[in-house]
Amino acid sequence: MKKSQSMNQASSNPNSNGATTTSAGSAVGGAATSQSGTSQSGTSQAGTSPTFSPLYQQIKALITQSLQSGEWKPGELIPSEVELAGRYKVSQGTVRKAIDELAAEHLVVRRQGKGTFVATHNEARAHFRFLKLMPDEGVPQHFEHEYLEVKRIRAPAEVARLLDLKSGDAVVYIKRLMSDGGTPTILEELWLPGVLFKGLTAERLAEYKGPMYGLFESEFGTRMIRATEKIRAVAADAQTALALKVAEGTPLLCADRVSFTYGDKAVELRRGLYLTAKHHYQNELS
Numbered sequence: 001m002k003k004s005q006s007m008n009q010a011s012s013n014p015n016s017n018g019a020t021t022t023s024a025g026s027a028v029g030g031a032a033t034s035q036s037g038t039s040q041s042g043t044s045q046a047g048t049s050p051t052f053s054p055l056y057q058q059i060k061a062l063i064t065q066s067l068q069s070g071e072w073k074p075g076e077l078i079p080s081e082v083e084l085a086g087r088y089k090v091s092q093g094t095v096r097k098a099i100d101e102l103a104a105e106h107l108v109v110r111r112q113g114k115g116t117f118v119a120t121h122n123e124a125r126a127h128f129r130f131l132k133l134m135p136d137e138g139v140p141q142h143f144e145h146e147y148l149e150v151k152r153i154r155a156p157a158e159v160a161r162l163l164d165l166k167s168g169d170a171v172v173y174i175k176r177l178m179s180d181g182g183t184p185t186i187l188e189e190l191w192l193p194g195v196l197f198k199g200l201t202a203e204r205l206a207e208y209k210g211p212m213y214g215l216f217e218s219e220f221g222t223r224m225i226r227a228t229e230k231i232r233a234v235a236a237d238a239q240t241a242l243a244l245k246v247a248e249g250t251p252l253l254c255a256d257r258v259s260f261t262y263g264d265k266a267v268e269l270r271r272g273l274y275l276t277a278k279h280h281y282q283n284e285l286s
Helices: 055-069 081-088 092-104 157-162 202-207 212-220 238-244
Strands: 038-043 050-054 108-111 115-118 133-135 144-154 170-180 183-193 226-235 251-261 265-274 279-281
Touching (some): 055 081, 055 092, 081 092, 092 108, 144 202, 202 212
Antiparallel strands (some): 038 050, 133 279, 144 170, 183 265, 251 265
């Protein structure tokens, strides 16, 4: 069993099998004008044969482009299906199918009798979307956070590779301890692109009472859309054992995660070391 180690030698791979939700691709140019099931969207890279994209996928991409540009902000009501159908000159059914996919990918949320809203990490339902560690007994509770380190550093080579940065670029490094009912349970390390998270300090993190992703969304304009994870068993090294108050060599679950925003851009690298004496990792597959 491997000893837990710093992400200076990170092993997470953004191309590994992880979260199954993916963000929409780049928007098609111009409003769609055909209401057929599929529409020609260009030619293949070789330029030898046409490629086709379903019309609803093109509308989905256009709506995603508006979400990415901030036309509709997290928590805001987006135009109705009728209004969007008029805007893009397509049928209401085509818009509905596009929104169905966006809702399945957690980019928008439908509320009965109220309309469709841009999803936000500040909603209660979103708190446990990326945190899969659940108690063996009882209902999930919010973890208490203690920030051990927050500083700007130069990105190690592996961190830079996973975040698509240049080696030595500035990143924000965060180390925090998460406790359940006063019992240390998770030790996390995070690396964030420095250019996107200017001004992120230990004080700002401590002041914010909501989820960390809610802060990233509201204060830094960065919304996490999907993530990939690699999970393996490790043994607690001396430093980790001290933080989690367990014996050195205690079995831990290690999750290396790369999180992506719109355009499939990697914007967070995170390593979590989980103590599973009273918790388990739970994921829903579909």
